[in-house]
Amino acid sequence: MNINILYEDNHLLLVEKPINIPVQRDSSGDFDLLTALKDDLKVRYKKPGNVYLALVHRLDRPVGGAMAFAKTSKAASRLSDALRRKMIKRKYLTVVHGVPKTKKRRLEDYIWKDNGRNKVFVVSSNPKAKKAILNYETILSQKGFSLLSVQLHTGRPHQVRVQLSNMGNPIFGDQKYGQHLSKRGQQLALWAHVLSFKHPVRKKPLSVESMPPSVFPWNLLL
Template identity: 35%
Template sequence: MKPDLVETVLPHEEGLMIKEIIYGRLRLSRGLLRRMRNGGQVCLNGRWAHITQRVKTGDKIEIYFADSATDLVPEPMELDIVYEDDSLLAVNKAPNIPVHPTGGYPSGTLANGIAHLWQQRGLKRKIRLLHRLDRETSGVILIAKEPYAYHQLVRQLRSRRLKRKYLAVIKGKLNDKQGIIDQPIGMSSQADHGLKRTVTDSGRPACSHYRVIQEYASVSLVELELVTGRTHQLRVHLSWMGNPIVGDEMYGQASSMINRQALHAWSLDFIHPRTEQPVQIRIPLPGDMKSILNHQLQQLQ
């Protein structure tokens, strides 16, 4: 069995105990430490070792993390896989597909489809989604196949080194063609079963960057970047500015041009947790959003 993590002891670590390197330089999360202790193991130069053993320069510390199969029901689904290797999977989610099961959508979710993919490949792994998309939103979602990759990418997400950008078709035109929306978001007081959010002084800090790409007859195509990741953040911020996303019934109004909110996760940048090389994933604008822009161009002619 291949170890999940292999680290070489550095000269300044000569004489340290294995656990001092694990807790120090490697900065493993509590979750990874539990997986190492409960069902995993640590080896030194290919032989089982206790974490209190002392090491020499050049020694190889090999760490195995326990993993378990997902408890989600596998369901066949056609997945548009846009990137994959031994550690990661990136999928272009179609619109109107929930990401994971909820009370309203107990099945037919992207997570159920990935569970089926794991089953077909004989993989006994949990499904570790790095981020979420609303049901109606299309675009890229990143999944970690193993615990260490997930741990590293969560750190990038929290430190904002993992960058997520979206394309949206919004109502009207923005006065400033690029800018920052820095407005706190909290629960709405309206009777909506706790789903709706609003800009409120009592909310949590929320920051979004925007840039107008092109203006049309009555809409604009904008690129958006999440700095924070509050529920419905981009939708709330754009509605607060008076330019809701086209087709967003919760924060704007329904549209005859599209049967969903015109929001698409098109860009993902991060450092690969294993190779430490930059990874860029780009997903072109989907057909239903292109149709809006084509229709708008015809109106301008």
């Protein structure tokens, strides 16, 4: 598996996740990113035995882009704490159907996950619902599509997908939350664009950027 490394040192490994592979082993049994990276570290550094690499955050299987992994337990612990304190900034690019009514907006919804169907719903009242917050800005609109920049403030499952769909602008290729507009076989147009945080050991600002591939619908708007 050819994986683009965005940044690496003794404590961190930041990579560009390929689309359509799970970040860690799941019920599908498909080869996953975490295993691939451990295998790569083992070969590159000639490490005997098991390789330590911790998952810091997640991306949905069809989503590509910037992801962070910790190579030491110290880095893993501090990044997990930074994530809880909302000190890790995550920005996405996405192509949605239509044109949002408001160019820039903050979305605050309560969402609930049906684990049996692996689907998330925006709800008005549910004791198990959790608050989901994001900001979006419309960069460009043409030919029935819009390119949005999205900044997450919470990290709920399928959050960007379900909140934008609930707004009336489902993401291109989303078979789960935009099935009335998306066609079977289309690739979800959601990309982890920027990942920024303070280095967990060196305490200096660190930011990486990843760009989506130049294919439709990205090449229509980027």
